[in-house]
Amino acid sequence: MKETMTLKYGKTTVPLCLDGAKEVRTLLENPMKTIDDVAAQFRYCVEEGAIGGRRLKDVVQPGDDVTIVISDMTRFWMRQDILCELLVRYLKEEIGVAYEQMAVVIALGSHRKSTEEERRKMASAFVADHVAQVVDHDCDGETVYVGTTSFGTEVSVNPLAIGRKLIVISATVHHIMAGYGGGRKSIVPGIVSRKTIKQNHSRALDPAAPKSDARVGSGRMMENPIHLDMAEAGALVHPDFGISLCVNSAGAYSGLFCGDFDLAWKESCLYIQKSYGLPIEEEADVVFVSCGGYPKDLNFYQSTKSLFNGVRAMKPGGTLVLLAECCEGSGAKDFFDWIEPLKEGHLDESLRQNFTIGGYIFYAACEAVAKGRVLLLTSLAPEELQAMGIACFSDMASLMQEVDLEGKTVAVIPYGGNVVPQVKEEYDRLVRECMEGGAKG
Numbered sequence: 280m281k282e283t284m285t286l287k288y289g290k291t292t293v294p295l296c297l298d299g300a301k302e303v304r305t306l307l308e309n310p311m312k313t314i315d316d317v318a319a320q321f322r323y324c325v326e327e328g329a330i331g332g333r334r335l336k337d338v339v340q341p342g343d344d345v346t347i348v349i350s351d352m353t354r355f356w357m358r359q360d361i362l363c364e365l366l367v368r369y370l371k372e373e374i375g376v377a378y379e380q381m382a383v384v385i386a387l388g389s390h391r392k393s394t395e396e397e398r399r400k401m402a403s404a405f406v407a408d409h410v411a412q413v414v415d416h417d418c419d420g421e422t423v424y425v426g427t428t429s430f431g432t433e434v435s436v437n438p439l440a441i442g443r444k445l446i447v448i449s450a451t452v453h454h455i456m457a458g459y460g461g462g463r464k465s466i467v468p469g470i471v472s473r474k475t476i477k478q479n480h481s482r483a484l485d486p487a488a489p490k491s492d493a494r495v496g497s498g499r500m501m502e503n504p505i506h507l508d509m510a511e512a513g514a515l516v517h518p519d520f521g522i523s524l525c526v527n528s529a530g531a532y533s534g535l536f537c538g539d540f541d542l543a544w545k546e547s548c549l550y551i552q553k554s555y556g557l558p559i560e561e562e563a564d565v566v567f568v569s570c571g572g573y574p575k576d577l578n579f580y581q582s583t584k585s586l587f588n589g590v591r592a593m594k595p596g597g598t599l600v601l602l603a604e605c606c607e608g609s610g611a612k613d614f615f616d617w618i619e620p621l622k623e624g625h626l627d628e629s630l631r632q633n634f635t636i637g638g639y640i641f642y643a644a645c646e647a648v649a650k651g652r653v654l655l656l657t658s659l660a661p662e663e664l665q666a667m668g669i670a671c672f673s674d675m676a677s678l679m680q681e682v683d684l685e686g687k688t689v690a691v692i693p694y695g696g697n698v699v700p701q702v703k704e705e706y707d708r709l710v711r712e713c714m715e716g717g718a719k720g
Contacts, residue, residue, distance in 0.1 A: 286693055287572025288656060289604030293675050295567060299685040304563065306592060306692045306700055311527035311554050314535060321365045324522075324537035330546055331539030335446075338519050341375035344443040347383045348465050348518075349401060350450065351390050357450035357524055358532070360403040366446065366522070367406050381410040384439050386449075386469025389418050389476055389636070414439075418473040428511040430504060432479050435472040436516055446520045447540060451547040453497040453555060453699045455587055455643060456483050456636075458506045461523055462544030463513035471512070479508050481634040483643075489627035491646055497587070497699055498552055498709040500716055510541070523547035525554070528697045542717050549710065549718035556699050558706035562594040563690035565682060569602040571694040576603040579659060580610025580637070583644050585695025590647040592690045592700035597651040598682060601695075605659050613637030615663075621645065622666050654678050 284305075285292040297303050314320050325335040339345060347366060349359050363383065370376040383402045385393055392415050399407040407413050422435035451461035468476040482504040485492045494502040518540040525534035525547055534550045536543040568589035570576035575585075582603035593599050609615045614637040620629040626645070630638045647653075648668045655664065656678055661671040672678035692698055701709065 284691065286567065286569040286602055286691070288569065288602045289576060289606055289658075290573045292572075293602060293656065295675075295691070296679070297684060297689055297691075299687075300565075300689045301686045303689045303691065304559075306557055306559070306690055306698050308528055308557065308694070308697050309554050311525075311533045313527065313529075314532040317361060317532055317535075318365060320532075320535050321362065321537075322369070324535050325369065325520075329538035330536060330543040333520065333538040335369065335520055335537070336374060339370065339374050339376060339444050339446075342380075343376060344380045345370060345376055345382070346439045346443045346445050347381065348386050348440070348445065348447045348449075348470060349383060350448070350465065350469070351385055351387045351393065351401070357526055358530070359448050359450070359524070360401060360406075361532075362448050362522060362524065363401075364403040364405045366448065367410060371409075378409045379411050382439050382443075383410055383413040384437055384470055385413070385415050386465045387416045387418070388468035389473060392417075416470045418468070418471065418476060422472040422475075426515040428508050428515070430479075430482065430508040430511070432467075432475060432508050432512060434467070434475050434512045434515050436466070436475075437470040440466075440470055440516055444520075445516065445518045446522065447518050448522045448524070449544075450524045450526065451544065451551050453551060455497055455584075456480065456495055456505050456639065457509060458495075458497065458499045458503050459544075459548045459551065461547065462521060462540070463506075463509045466513040466516050466518070467509045475512070477634055479505060479512065480636060480639065481631070482508060483639050484627070484631060484634075491643060498556060498701070498705075499712075500548070500709075501712045513540070525550050527554075528694060545713060545716045545718040548716075549713035552706075552709055552713055555697055556701050556706055556709060558703040559592060559690075559700050560703060561688075562702065563592055563597065564594055564687035565598045565600070565684060566590075566593045566690045566692065567600045567602075568592075568692040568695040570696055573604070573606070575696055576605060578607045578610030579603060579605050579657070579664070580614045580640070583640055585692075586644060586653070587647055588695050588699050589692055590650050590653075592692065593651050595650055599651060599653045600656070600678065600682060601653060602656045605657050609659065609663055611637050614641050617641040618666050654681055 449461035454460040521540035
C-alpha cells in the first residue's frame with residue numbers, strides 16, 4: 280500500500296511515507312458543534328435548561344454571599360473568563376446579589392501562584408474590577424477541615440468555600456488519573472490543602488504492587504479510587520451549582536452543562552467521551568502520533584498526553600513514532616527530577632514516599648513506553664530520555680530506517696492530545712459508566 284501524508288512538528292510539517300503498510304487508519308476526533316451565541320446559551324442553561332431542575336435563581340437569593348471557583352492559568356484554553364463575567368452579571372442583574380458579596384477563588388491546587396495580570400485575565404477584567412475579591416487558593420495556607428472520606432482522605436478546604444453559596448466553573452476533558460477533569464476536581468485538588476491533595480492523588484499507585492492501579496485511567500469512573508475519593512470529598516463541601524464547559528479542538532465552546540453540580544458534570548463527561556473517545560476495532564502494529572505542532576509540543580512534559588493517547592492505539596510489542604519538537608526542552612522540573620530514581624532502580628518506592636503529580640506523570644510515561652518501542656522525533660538530546668527507554672532522532676529519515684512497515688497495520692493520529700483511542704468494547708463500557716453515573720446523553 281502506498282500512502283503519503285504530512286504531520287505537524289513544531290512550526291513546520293513532516294512528510295510521512297507509508298509505503299508497504301497493509302492498512303492505514305487515520306484517527307480523528309468526532310465532529311463537534313460550536314456554540315455561536317454563548318450569552319444566550321448560558322441564560323438557557325441556568326434557567327429552563329438547568330440539569331436536575333436546579334435553576335440558578337432557585338439556588339442563590341439576594342443577600343447571599345457567593346463564592347465562584349474557576350480554574351488556573353494552565354487551563355485558560357477553556358476561556359472561563361467569558362462565563363465568569365456572564366455569571367457575575369447574572370447574579371447582580373437577575374438575582375440581586377451585590378458585587379461586594381461575591382468572591383472568586385482560583386483553584387490552583389498545588390500550582391504556582393498567579394500574577395495580578397493573570398488573575399484579571401482568568402476572571403475577566405470586568406469581574407476583577409467589580410467583585411469584592413479575586414484570589415488564588417493557597418494549598419499551604421489557611422484551610423478548614425470538613426471531614427474524612429471513606430478512603431481515609433482528610434479534606435480541608437479554602438475558607439471561602441464554607442458558609443457561602445458555592446458555584447464551580449470548570450472544563451471537562453479526559454484525565455489520566457481522575458478519569459475526567461473538571462467538576463469535583465475543582466474541589467480536589469483545586470481548593471484543598473496540600474495534605475488532602477497528596478492523600479487523594481497517591482491512590483494512582485497500586486496498593487499491593489509496584490505499578491499504577493489498573494482502575495485508574497482516562498475515562499474510568501466506576502471503580503477509579505481517585506475519582507471516587509474526589510467525589511466524596513466534593514460532596515463534603517456541598518457545591519450549590521455547577522457550570523461544566525466542553526471545548527472543541529479549535530478552542531471554541533461546544534457544550535455547556537449547568538445545574539446540579541454532580542449531574543451537570545457527568546453530562547459533560549458523556550459529551551467528552553462521545554466526542555474525543557474514539558472507538559477502534561483493534562490496536563495497530565505501528566502508530567504515528569503528532570502532538571499537533573506548536574505550541575502543543577513546546578516541551579516533553581506537555582507532549583506526554585500524546586504519548587499516552589498514542590500508546591492506547593498500539594499493540595503490545597508494537598512501535599510508536601511520536602513527533603514532538605520540544606523547542607523549550609524537557610519541561611517541568613518535577614517531571615525530570617524522577618529520572619535519577621528511575622536509573623537507581625527505586626522509582627516506585629521513592630514516589631510512594633514523596634508523591635507528586637509530576638512524578639506520577641513520569642511514572643505513567645515509563646509504563647506507557649514499556650508497552651512497545653517508542654521512537655521520538657525531537658530536538659531533545661538522545662541522552663535526556665534514554666533512561667526511559669525512548670529513542671530520540673533529529674530527522675525523520677533516520678527515524679524511519681528503524682520502522683518496519685511491510686505488511687503492518689498502521690494508525691496515524693494527527694492531533695494526539697485530542698483523540699483518546701479506545702478498543703470498541705472499552706469505548707462502549709466507558710459510555711455506559713457515564714450513563715450509569717447519572718448522565719442521560
